[in-house]
Amino acid sequence: MSIIKVENLVKRFSDITAVNDVSFEVEEGTIFGFLGPNGAGKTTTINILCTLLAPTSGKAFIAGHDCIKESAEVRKAIGIVFQDTTLDKDLTARENLIFHAYLYNVAKDKMQQRVDDVLRFVDLYSRKDDLVKKFSGGMKRRLEVARGMIHWPRVLFLDEPTLGLDPQSRTNLWEFIAELPEKNKVTIFMTTHYMEEAEVCDRIAIIDNGKIIAMGTPEELKKAVGGDVIYIKTTDNASAKNEIERLFKFNVSEKENEIYMTCGMGDTCIPEIINTIGEKVISVRLQRPTLNDVFLKLTGKTIREETSSGNDIKDFVRAYRKRH
């Protein structure tokens, strides 16, 4: 059953079309990812789904409720971690959670227990009485995830949950998020512009300039760019090439003393190839396509196109130096 259903969603701000005819569905209990560069329209889509923004046209449903007409029902069904922190820094971790529990009408006799549970869940129980302003970025993020879970939401939105975290905290948070659907019977809708992060998703929609340009499982998307590439170094490249082309019908090329070929599932191909030309093999390496390759192929640019602003800064510094 689809727990999120979006049909031809459009959101125009005065001169920009932030979301341009977007449609998709999300299965209950899965992790669905929106992958796209800055300004792609990810946050705008989330804001519409969580009833904070009215779309220009199109429809959106969560758990069967219309996001525009039945906002109260939708709000009860969702939890959200916004892109920017929305904690009250002058309250303690626990007070922030209690505030949330009251807003969502969690039963009084269950409230304390539930708040303690989610605090333990994100490993912040020992810091529960500290003011949030004393927390690190990663702790604040975890606290927000905990807060989003308090009222047993059916869908949890995570808008760039690892924003501003160091690689280790990012990994920790992802391990934690990946387990959420199974442990808590919740569906996750997340956005990111990190390729590696999108890999935890069951399904991904790649969004650019307000439009979904590709959708599928990470595997499907990567296969669409042509699958894995196997590089083999042998004692006799020419005969190995012939043999492989004859037996496997692969298109084999040679470059820098290596032969290479594209195949759907590299990890199962390699043993078969070794079995046939094993005695000639010196080394083998497998290169998997990344989602970046997918994005590159579809748009002709890499997803983290931050070099432009990087160049702007370099240009500025150069010009500044000349003047002084």
Added chain:
Amino acid sequence: MEFNAIYVIVAREFKKFIRERSRLFSAIARPLLWLFIVGAGLSRLVPSDTGVSYTQFIFPGILGMTILFSSIFSSISIIWDKEFGFMKEILVAPVSRLSIVVGKALSGTIVSTIQAAIILALFPILGFNLSIVQIIAVILICAFTSFSISAFGIVLATFYESYESFSVIMNFIVMPMFFLSGAMYPVKLLPEILQICAKINPLTYGIDAMKHVIFKFETGPMSPDIPLIIDAAVIILTSIIFVLIAGKAFERKG
């Protein structure tokens, strides 16, 4: 209306109010300054022909000032909440906009009434002899006036997005509201045009109602300007109107 939500919005404000000692301190210091320095200075110029000194005359006005500043300050914190994102946490919750507004207005009411009660406790020093009934009546008037002013503050806060607007609100709305409220001088002695301004100011009615309760005279230049029944009606009516406007404004912006 969601009473849990209203309760927790008020509880948050109250907790922060208790924690921020400096806020309470400056909220108490301001009226004291006006009462004992400005009041004492001006009382030499103003003849006390009704048997009331100038310092005594401005006492209801200073209670009104306490309410005005702390109610507006409490409501304006909505702008901070927007700036720091916390407002989104409230807006995305399954809570009606009216409950949010009522919760915020009650927050301002409680915090302001506590401060006004602290100032009111100075009455013996100022040479007043108030009965229990008078004290309770003044506190009730303070509470209702605070609610009205807080609701007005919320309406203001929905129009402003960032706290840079704070000084605009202070200089162009709060200070004129104070000076045109009959706090420092009787409304009936003002020029015609300023009298009209004072009459559209909800604070005027709150202060006037307190004058009715605190002073024993009903005539003379320092007497109340408006019948008590009208004061009460205006305070209650503006409370309702401002809460509804604020609720609508929240609905639209949210």
